[in-house]
Amino acid sequence: MPASSDTLNSSDNVQVDITIIGGGIAGLWLLHRLCKLGYNAILLESKALGSDQSVASQGMIHGGIKYSLSGLLTGASEAIADMPGYWRKCLQGEGEIDLRGCKLLSDHFYLWSSASTTSRLTTFFASKATRGRVDKVSGKQLPPLLQASEFSGSVYKLVDMVLDVPSLVRQLAEPLRSRIFQIDWQTAKFQGQPDTGHAIEIVSGAQTLRLNSAAIVLTAGQGNGALLKQLGASSPAMQTRPLQQVLVKHRHPHAFFGHCLGAETTPRVTISSHACDDGSQVWYLGGSLAEKGAGQSSNELILCAKRELSELLPWVDLSEAQWATLAVERAEPLQRNFARPDQAYADWAGNCQNVIAAWPTKLTLAPNLATQIVDLLAKKGIKPRYSSPLKLPLKTPKVAPPPWQTLFGDD
Numbered sequence: 001m002p003a004s005s006d007t008l009n010s011s012d013n014v015q016v017d018i019t020i021i022g023g024g025i026a027g028l029w030l031l032h033r034l035c036k037l038g039y040n041a042i043l044l045e046s047k048a049l050g051s052d053q054s055v056a057s058q059g060m061i062h063g064g065i066k067y068s069l070s071g072l073l074t075g076a077s078e079a080i081a082d083m084p085g086y087w088r089k090c091l092q093g094e095g096e097i098d099l100r101g102c103k104l105l106s107d108h109f110y111l112w113s114s115a116s117t118t119s120r121l122t123t124f125f126a127s128k129a130t131r132g133r134v135d136k137v138s139g140k141q142l143p144p145l146l147q148a149s150e151f152s153g154s155v156y157k158l159v160d161m162v163l164d165v166p167s168l169v170r171q172l173a174e175p176l177r178s179r180i181f182q183i184d185w186q187t188a189k190f191q192g193q194p195d196t197g198h199a200i201e202i203v204s205g206a207q208t209l210r211l212n213s214a215a216i217v218l219t220a221g222q223g224n225g226a227l228l229k230q231l232g233a234s235s236p237a238m239q240t241r242p243l244q245q246v247l248v249k250h251r252h253p254h255a256f257f258g259h260c261l262g263a264e265t266t267p268r269v270t271i272s273s274h275a276c277d278d279g280s281q282v283w284y285l286g287g288s289l290a291e292k293g294a295g296q297s298s299n300e301l302i303l304c305a306k307r308e309l310s311e312l313l314p315w316v317d318l319s320e321a322q323w324a325t326l327a328v329e330r331a332e333p334l335q336r337n338f339a340r341p342d343q344a345y346a347d348w349a350g351n352c353q354n355v356i357a358a359w360p361t362k363l364t365l366a367p368n369l370a371t372q373i374v375d376l377l378a379k380k381g382i383k384p385r386y387s388s389p390l391k392l393p394l395k396t397p398k399v400a401p402p403p404w405q406t407l408f409g410d411d
């Protein structure tokens with residue numbers, strides 16, 4: 001008989017329906033969905049919630065327009081097209097999860113091209129592919145950053161929006177705090193065999209808990225690779241794509257959220273803006289700059305970023321700005337030719353009875369990922385079974401601070 005949490009003995013079997021490993025956007029969103037469906041689910045996090053990718057992301061909830069620049073809309077980009085609307089409902093408290101406490105940084109996103117690439121953009125936006133999801137803006141409608149007389153090029157406003165991800169992580173974690181636990185893998189391990197299913201053994205002080213679950217879901221981002229290895233799983237394989245983001249901390253008055261398009265289909269630079277506690281702001285730079293910069297030293301990349309911004313925004317004085325870079329990896333299921341996946345991925349791990357491995361591939365697609373996992377559980381006949389809440393003798397993890405707060409010291 002599994003123990004109820006109030007009566008744990010020194011060596012106890014604890015039973016839950018689902019154990020989620022990894023508390024980024026994917027694990028937290030899934031925890032909400034499962035609890036809503038009546039599953040007794042818990043989440044185990046080894047560092048701070050949102051570490052690695054989620055809190056380091058640019059927070060864009062996008063409709064996939066930038067992915068369709070390279071050609072026709074695929075089925076996957078059709079699916080992502082609905083995501084801004086879906087998230088907007090959640091932010092208004094009318095969606096699947098109540099995100100009214102999450103901070104919206106911007107309810108739009110711009111796509112801007114320098115004069116030399118304008119004709120390609122104009123042709124693309126005139127096509128039916130974008131179906132009214134973009135508006136051309138000019139004059140007074142331009143974002144304040146681009147209202148300078150020196151600016152030439154065209155600007156489109158997308159329905160995409162930008163969230164403050166630390167507030168999103170807090171908003172998702174807070175209502176389910178009692179189900180979220182810190183795990184230390186020095187004192188915990190998987191037990192079991194591929195054919196019998198796995199459990200997790202956790203030593204906590206004098207207690208040894210054996211945590212049994214109908215399914216263990218791995219949503220540990222990059223950590224999934226090592227977890228799958230420990231479990232002896234034969235599939236899926238993971239790929240990581242390294243990036244090096246650039247952070248510019250300055251006192252220029254204007255925030256900006258947008259992609260600058262160059263000659264390639266990946267935006268030349270993607271800028272999001274994040275307020276700091278001391279009244280300054282950080283422009284967080286991604287896109288091609290961060291992809292190509294992954295192999296550069298931090299100083300080399302900062303030089304490239306300075307050149308790029310002075311070419312694109314010569315009227316902005318960043319001479320007093322502070323610069324930093326952040327090396328980070330995107331974790332995804334392995335794709336042919338190392339391509340970027342455009343859909344969320346979840347499936348049963350090969351050679352394991354009760355383990356699902358999952359990557360949302362984008363923050364935007366965390367809701368789709370949760371739906372895929374709910375479907376996998378339903379297809380295997382895994383239903384909510386254990387209703388008693390759990391009080392495990394484990395701590396609650398904190399929320400990871402974002403890089404614009406940690407990389408500039410106490411200046």
Ligand SMILES: Cc1cc2nc3c(=O)[nH]c(=O)nc-3n(C[C@H](O)[C@H](O)[C@H](O)COP(=O)(O)OP(=O)(O)OC[C@H]3O[C@@H](n4cnc5c(N)ncnc54)[C@H](O)[C@@H]3O)c2cc1C
Binds near residue numbers: 024227
């Ligand atoms: C620089 C950057 C910018 C991005 N910008 C955007 C964007 O604007 N829009 C968008 O849609 N997507 C964006 N993405 C992609 C998006 O951030 C990721 O797809 C998403 O955050 C992945 O979420 P996750 O929960 O799967 O993983 P993560 O956010 O990486 O979370 C994994 C969690 O698991 C924990 N963990 C790891 N190993 C273990 C373990 N062994 N045991 C327990 N816990 C463990 C980690 O500590 C972490 O909390 C961006 C990604 C990057 C890197």
